[in-house]
Amino acid sequence: MNSPLLTTQTGKRSFSNKDIKTEFALMSSPDVVKILQRVSGVAEGQELASGLYVHGGNGDENLYLIDGTPLYDTNHALGLFSSFNADVVKNVDFYKSGFPARYGGRLSSVVDVRTADGNMNQFHGAYRIGLLDASVQFEGPIQKGKTSYNIGMRRSWQDLLSRPLTKAFSEPDEKLSIGYYFMDLNAKVTHRFSDRSKIDLSLYHGKDSWDVKDDLDESKGDWYHEGDSYNKELTKAQLNWGNFNAALNWNYLFSPKLFANFTAVYSHNRSKLYSLDDDREIYPQTKKEWVWSHLEHGYTSTIYDAGYRTAFDYRPNPRHHIRFGHDYTMHLFRPQTVMQLDYMGSGSGAEMDTIRVNSTNRHVSHEWSAYAEDEIYFSDKWSLDAGFHLG
Known part of the structure; x- marks a missing residue:
């Protein structure tokens, strides 16, 4: 972890992959967010939860980025684990104050996570078996010296x-x-066109899944006996939530002083509750009194983000660093999309009722921003970091 006292960004902390794997582990599982909770000025909220409360701010006032794409669900198991797999993380930049002008949209902090490129020349692999989870990671060249993967x-x-x-x-x-259960999948493919040009595709998929199945059968294997009364019920419920993120990034070196980064980003956050109830009840009077019902209910909320990032780095001399760029993101919100289907009837078929309900919500917004930063070192004792962010 580098010292912020020698830079103009005193609120910045940086962590390497080695820092992440050696500083903190929950039940033998390294955790990115819990390392950030140990930084001064940061509170964790509930004990053992992966929450960040920076300088008194709320938990939703933190910006989480993975390879430049926003991450909305940042933890698993109700906060016990964070969504970042330490095996593929290259470094983490954490800003708890004094945000650079290139970041916007949040008040408390910025967590910028970057994943590692694969090894261009050799194959490597690792695995870890913890008390509650396990992980595997492998990397290597697709074309030696040119193309690599990291999964x-x-x-x-x-x-x-x-x-x-x-x-x-x-x-x-x-x-x-x-x-x-919860799962994470990170994949990255990197290709070098030349010493001046490089492109990479980064993918992330994270998911939490909870399900219940209750099969009640009081018939003891017999479908019906005259004069008997029993219930036969099948109940299923499933709740899924998680993220899918994709970033296509191209780096190009125009000159030793000018560097550019162009990124296409896509992010999908979803939360889906699906329940299926199939209930049957047999009355003792007659077989025609058989009453049955079939219920299907689904509730979904999703966020889709798509956009691009342009960033330029210009260093006219070693003591002068200029950054400028432009970002655009289209947000598509679909909150509380509802599907409901109910069938109810009797064994005779004379009475049958069907209810079908479908409702959708759709909201679109466009986010534009432009920024410029100028970091100047006048002497060993004096420096200035100035900038603006318009959005």
Whole structure:
């Protein structure tokens, strides 16, 4: 971790991959956000949760970026783990105050996470088995010296324990299964056209999944006996949430003094609740009194972001650093999209009722910004970092 006292950005902390893997581990799993919680001026909120409260700000006032794309769901397991796989992280820049002009949209802090390029000449691999999760990472050349890949995967295994346990403690007439897991997938492909030009494609997919299945059958294997009364019910519910991020980045060196970075970004955040209830009840009077129902309910909220980033670095001399650029993002919000389908009827078919409900919401916004920064070192004791951000 570098010292901020020798730079104009006194609120910046930088962490390398080595820092992330050696400073803090939760249940043998390195965690990016929990390392940031140890920085002065930062509070974690609930104990063991991956929340950031910087200088009294709220948790939603922090900007999280992974390879330049915004990340909305930043943790797993209700905050126990963060969404960043330490095996593929190259470095993290954390700004708790004095944000550079190139960042905007948040008040408390900026967490800029960059993933590592794959090795251009040799194959490498690593794995880790923790108490609650496991991960594997491998990298190597596709074309030696030109093209490489870096892939990291992480998954928890709580569901491998919870499913058999809930089934074992279920009632004799009931089969109950409850499962939860989270997973992360990072992939990056890098190609060097020349010493002056490089392109890379970075992908991230993170998911949390919780599901319940309750199968109640009081018929003891017989569909119907005259004069009997029993219930047969099947209930399923599933909740999924997570992110998909993609960034296509091109770096070009115009001259030893001018460097440019052009990025196309895409981000998709989703939260989906789906439930299916299939209930049947048999009355003892007659077979025609059979009453049944079939219910399907779904609720989805999504955010789509698509845009581009242009950034230029100009160094007229070693003591003068100028940055300027332009960003654009289109936001598409679809909150509370509802699907509801209900069937209810009797064994005779004389009475049947169907209810279908569908509702959607759609909101679009456009975000434009332009910035310029100028960092000047007048002497060993005096320096200035000035800039503006318009958006």
